[in-house]
Amino acid sequence: MEIKTIEWINGKVRWLNTLLLPYEESYVESSSYERVAEAIERMEIRGAPAIGVAAAFGVALAASSFEGSDISSFRSFLMKVIERFERTRPTAVNLFWALDRLRSLIVSYVGEVDRLKELLIEEAMKIYKEDIEVNKLIGYYGSQLIDDGDVILTHCNAGALATAGYGTALGVIRSAWYSGKRIKVVATETRPVLQGARLTVWELIKEGIPVVLITDSMVGYLMSKGMISKVIVGADRILSTGHVINKIGTYTIAVVASRHRIPFYVAAPTSTIDLRKKVDEVVIEERDPNEVRYVLGKLLITVPNVDVLNPSFDITPPELITAIITEKGVITKPIEDNLPKFMSR
Numbered sequence: 065m066e067i068k069t070i071e072w073i074n075g076k077v078r079w080l081n082t083l084l085l086p087y088e089e090s091y092v093e094s095s096s097y098e099r100v101a102e103a104i105e106r107m108e109i110r111g112a113p114a115i116g117v118a119a120a121f122g123v124a125l126a127a128s129s130f131e132g133s134d135i136s137s138f139r140s141f142l143m144k145v146i147e148r149f150e151r152t153r154p155t156a157v158n159l160f161w162a163l164d165r166l167r168s169l170i171v172s173y174v175g176e177v178d179r180l181k182e183l184l185i186e187e188a189m190k191i192y193k194e195d196i197e198v199n200k201l202i203g204y205y206g207s208q209l210i211d212d213g214d215v216i217l218t219h220c221n222a223g224a225l226a227t228a229g230y231g232t233a234l235g236v237i238r239s240a241w242y243s244g245k246r247i248k249v250v251a252t253e254t255r256p257v258l259q260g261a262r263l264t265v266w267e268l269i270k271e272g273i274p275v276v277l278i279t280d281s282m283v284g285y286l287m288s289k290g291m292i293s294k295v296i297v298g299a300d301r302i303l304s305t306g307h308v309i310n311k312i313g314t315y316t317i318a319v320v321a322s323r324h325r326i327p328f329y330v331a332a333p334t335s336t337i338d339l340r341k342k343v344d345e346v347v348i349e350e351r352d353p354n355e356v357r358y359v360l361g362k363l364l365i366t367v368p369n370v371d372v373l374n375p376s377f378d379i380t381p382p383e384l385i386t387a388i389i390t391e392k393g394v395i396t397k398p399i400e401d402n403l404p405k406f407m408s409r
């Protein structure tokens with residue numbers, strides 16, 4: 065049962081508006097790159113790999129819409145489009161990684177406008193297809209770490225709905241499930257945007273993989289009672305030091321998992337690994353305070369205008385991580401030493 069989170073169809077981008085899940089399975093189709101940029105900002109499309117693919121498709125849409133044959137005006141138009149996409153969300157590195165791939169192509173290109181348009185569409189399609197293949201490989205490597213009978217806790221949504229398809233953390237879970245391991249998933253609701261309750265649960269139930277939903281604050285209790293055997297999460301950015309930036313709440317789960325000696329795995333493609341930035345240089349997205357004051361923008365759950373903090377991501381240090389599962393294999397402890405070696409192989 066394939067979930068089509070985002071696709072390129074006949075010169076348009078089509079995506080599943082994940083903001084409406086699980087109530088409505090509603091697709092949006094557009095040929096406007098600005099509409100795609102807005103979809104990333106509003107989180108209709110979200111999850112590190114999915115926003116990278118969306119931005120690549122967005123640049124391809126912009127290229128297709130350009131009228132004219134002057135290559136230098138085309139190039140400067142495309143650079144502005146890339147800058148527009150770079151401003152959509154700051155934390156997940158896959159967005160910048162995908163845009164850098166297109167930028168290099170544009171900068172090194174010599175020739176006519178029409179050919180560059182074709183090349184940009186081809187490159188965006190490559191980014192899309194590679195993402196699905198890479199997730200399946202992550203699933204393959206990760207499932208070898210899963211035992212029959214495991215109860216696996218996951219946070220946020222690192223599934224098909226966060227990627228071009230299959231998923232990273234949920235890719236490992238899918239792969240283990242289809243290899244015949246009888247596993248169960250515990251999904252945290254993931255306040256305030258509820259990606260766990262709305263998306264992970266929807267995705268797993270659709271596929272018949274056993275899942276139970278908990279609130280974020282139940283994690284410690286369940287771990288202390290021996291009810292969780294492994295944790296698998298995705299990542300928005302992984303630094304050369306092994307620090308993992310992922311959905312707010314990941315760090316808390318890692319601390320409690322370590323206290324109870326529960327393996328804590330991160331599943332992510334190597335495109336999520338950022339060898340350049342240092343931990344203090346990463347921008348942690350601070351989102352609209354109303355995400356916290358209201359449930360899904362509808363029900364006010366506090367005193368109006370109370371001061372709110374709403375960092376969307378946190379940072380888990382390498383000592384709390386058992387291993388990082390990538391499409392090229394598994395990075396084991398000590399992650400801070402092994403990650404740079406792994407990346408330079």
Ligand code: MRU
Nearest residue numbers: 110111112220222226298299311
């Ligand atoms: O704010 P979101 O929903 O884009 O955050 C998503 C996450 O934190 C995911 O865990 C991460 O992007 C990995 S997705 C394969």
